Amino acid sequence: DQQVKQNSPSLSVQEGRISILNCDYTNSMFDYFLWYKKYPAEGPTFLISISSIKDKNEDGRFTVFLNKSAKHLSLHIVPSQPGDSAVYFCAAGSGYTGTASKLTFGTGTRLQVTL
C-alpha cells in the first residue's frame, strides 16, 4: 500500500523553465512533508519542508505547495538549472512537534534539466 505516490517517474525540462514535481498521499495523519534530492551514489539531501498548517513554503528557487483537501503537494523549481538534474523524493510524516521521525517516501521522480 503506497501511501505516498509520485506518479511521474521522470520529467524533462529546459534550462530556465519551471520544473513542477508532484506528489499525492493517502494518509490523513500525515502532517508534515519534505522533499529530498538524490544524486547517484549519494544519500538524499534535504531540500524543503512544509507543515500541514501552511499551504506554501518558499526557499530560494524552490517552493512547495500543499493542498490538504486534495492530499497533494508539489515542488516548483524556478528557474531550473542543469545542476538540478537528480531524483526527487517526496516524503511525509506525522507528529511534527513530537519525537516520531518515521518518514514515508514516494518512489521518486527523475528530473532532467536540458540545455
Next chain:
Amino acid sequence: KAGVTQTPRYLIKTRGQQVTLSCSPISGHRSVSWYQQTPGQGLQFLFEYFSETQRNKGNFPGRFSGRQFSNSRSEMNVSTLELGDSALYLCASRFSGSTDTQYFGPGTRLTVL
C-alpha cells in the same frame, strides 16, 4: 561538521549469510534511522534508534535488526540474507529536537548473490 558516514560503502554477500552495516551520525545527533531503497519501492523505513532504544519500527521481518551505542553510532544487521535484500541501505541522523529534518549518509550498497 562532518556528515553522516556509513561503512562499508559496498558489500557482496551470498544467500544465507548475515551482514552488519555501520552508521556514524552527525556529531550531536542522537536519533538514527535506517531505510532500504530498492528500484520501484523508493525508500522504506526500517527502524529508528534514539538513546540506544528502538523508538520506531517499519514493516520488515525480524531478520532485520539494529542497535545503537552510547556514542549514538548505530549498526544494522540482516541475518539469513535473501536475494531480495539486495538494496541500498541508507542511514539518517537528526538532532532530537522538534524539527524532523533528517540528514542522510551515502548509503551501503548490498548485493546478495
